Amino acid sequence: MPRSVLLLHVLFCSLSAAWAQDPVKVAPQNYKVLLENDRVRVLEALLKPSDRTPQHSHPARVVYSLSDHSAIFRSPEGRVTHSVSKAGDTVWRDPVIHSEENDGKADSHAILVEFKESPARAEALTRSDYFVTGESSSRLFVRHVTFGSNQQLPILLVPGGSPPSEVLFDLPVAGYSLADDLARMGLNVFLMNPRGWGKSTPAPNSAEAVGDFKQVTADIGSVVGDILRNTGQARLVLFGHASGGLWAAMYATQHQDNVAALVLLNSMYGVDAPWGLRQSFEDPNHPGTFDARAGPYRLHSGGIARRLEPIDPSFQQGRLA
Amino acid sequence: MxxxxxxxxxxxxxxxxxxxxxxxxxxxxxxxxxxxxxxxxxxWDARDLKLPVLYMRGSRDHWSRPEDLDAMKRDLGATRASKFATIPNGTHFLDRPGHGRDEMLKQIQEFTAAINKPKK
Structure with a gap:
């Protein structure tokens, strides 16, 4: 059948996009599934004048317009595109994340044939970076890492008092990316930076330490909410490394409905026991008290290459200057 | 690297x-x-949690302490599908092949597979 030959051809040429934000889930009033199998999903899109969808993603697709219409598309980075279509227009579209607004006077009506990942492509690891809006209009960096197409359980990785999550969890060196390994296990992997880490909005200026548990757990909450909305899942797994485990656990105790399970790695817990680093953090003039002169930030410098050492020397240097 | x-x-x-x-x-x-x-x-108090926890620490980690694992184990109790593992030879970042990385991944795989199973 020529049509299926065409479809197959297009399928193998198609790029894939993570099905991060499914239009059917975020805008069910505008998108209806007409047909779905393991190769394609056919959607009917209907936007009434001034309808505006939330941000959503499409994989590579063919769009067939059923009406003359006009639309404004906005990308997550704020890029705005205006497009005018006539009934019968048939166009190929590459994978995209956008929102759509019908800025015309007539219904915008179209059929979308979305192509699922080709078998070759399904073996590939995909990464996509985006920002989630958090408290006080902050922008929180999130990376989504997937492998293949059957991920269900989302897992969110939270860094500690360490370099940002894309450095800690997703080093682009074979065998060193935890995100890569977890995605290959079939998990739907997300990593985030709270305010003050990496490309997220800086923590508010202060002479005192920034990035406390109140702020970080609020940021975790913003990202968890976004992931659950986008994936349609009720719960996710929270993973925290060291201090990230403290914050993940604090969030989990307050929001147990959102968390399926907690994974903690090298995290401390509240128990009075010897701690090799206590002296480094103590006020030398007031033993038994934290040294409040530590400053708002930990500066992590030359020693970072020495991360391979059994003990991170920047911790041994005491004040973490 | x-x-x-x-x-x-x-x-x-x-x-x-x-x-x-x-x-x-x-x-x-x-x-x-x-x-x-x-x-x-x-x-935070692990006794407040109703969900399962996988707690792992490297035997050579300089940050967490063996007592952290023991205390959390005590607080979570044995009844909640939680798991506790000390990773032999593991350091703080557990990112080096041959230094506990494979064991850490195996623990996560088993733990998340149990979570992912649809409840009947």
Whole structure:
């Protein structure tokens, strides 16, 4: 059948996009599934004048317009595109994340044939970076890492008092990316930076330490909410490394409905026991008290290459200057 | 691998080149929070959790303490599908092949597979 030959051809040429934000889930009033199998999903899109969808993603697709219409598309980075279509227009579209607004006077009506990942492509690891809006209009960096197409359980990785999550969890060196390994296990992997880490909005200026548990757990909450909305899942797994485990656990105790399970790695817990680093953090003039002169930030410098050492020397240097 | 780490780490902070030597700024409140934890202040209580926990620490980690694992195990009890593992030879980042990385991944795989199973 020529049509299926065409479809197959297009399928193998198609790029894939993570099905991060499914239009059917975020805008069910505008998108209806007409047909779905393991190769394609056919959607009917209907936007009434001034309808505006939330941000959503499409994989590579063919769009067939059923009406003359006009639309404004906005990308997550704020890029705005205006497009005018006539009934019968048939166009190929590459994978995209956008929102759509019908800025015309007539219904915008179209059929979308979305192509699922080709078998070759399904073996590939995909990464996509985006920002989630958090408290006080902050922008929180999130990376989504997937492998293949059957991920269900989302897992969110939270860094500690360490370099940002894309450095800690997703080093682009074979065998060193935890995100890569977890995605290959079939998990739907997300990593985030709270305010003050990496490309997220800086923590508010202060002479005192920034990035406390109140702020970080609020940021975790913003990202968890976004992931659950986008994936349609009720719960996710929270993973925290060291201090990230403290914050993940604090969030989990307050929001147990959102968390399926907690994974903690090298995290401390509240128990009075010897701690090799206590002296480094103590006020030398007031033993038994934290040294409040530590400053708002930990500066992590030359020693970072020495991360391979059994003990991170920047911790041994005491004040973490 | 070390070079990739340094390059990426420094690139992650736009202010890194404004200091000598270049460094990245990491919010510092975690230091006081952990000072308090080390003295026994419970900033959170594992007894409040109804969900399963996988707690892992490297036997050579310089940050967490064996007592952290023991205390959490006590508080969570044995009845909640939680798991506790000390990773032999594991250090703080557990990222080196041959230094506990495979064992850590195996623990996560088994734990998440049990979570992922649809409840009947």
């Amino acid at each position: 070390a070079q990739a780490y340094v390059t990426l780490a420094l690139a992650s902070d736009p202010t890194s080149e404004s200091r000598t030597p270049p460094s990245i700024r990491i919010p510092g409140a975690f230091r006081k929070e952990h000072y308090l934890l080390s003295e026994g202040q419970k900033l």
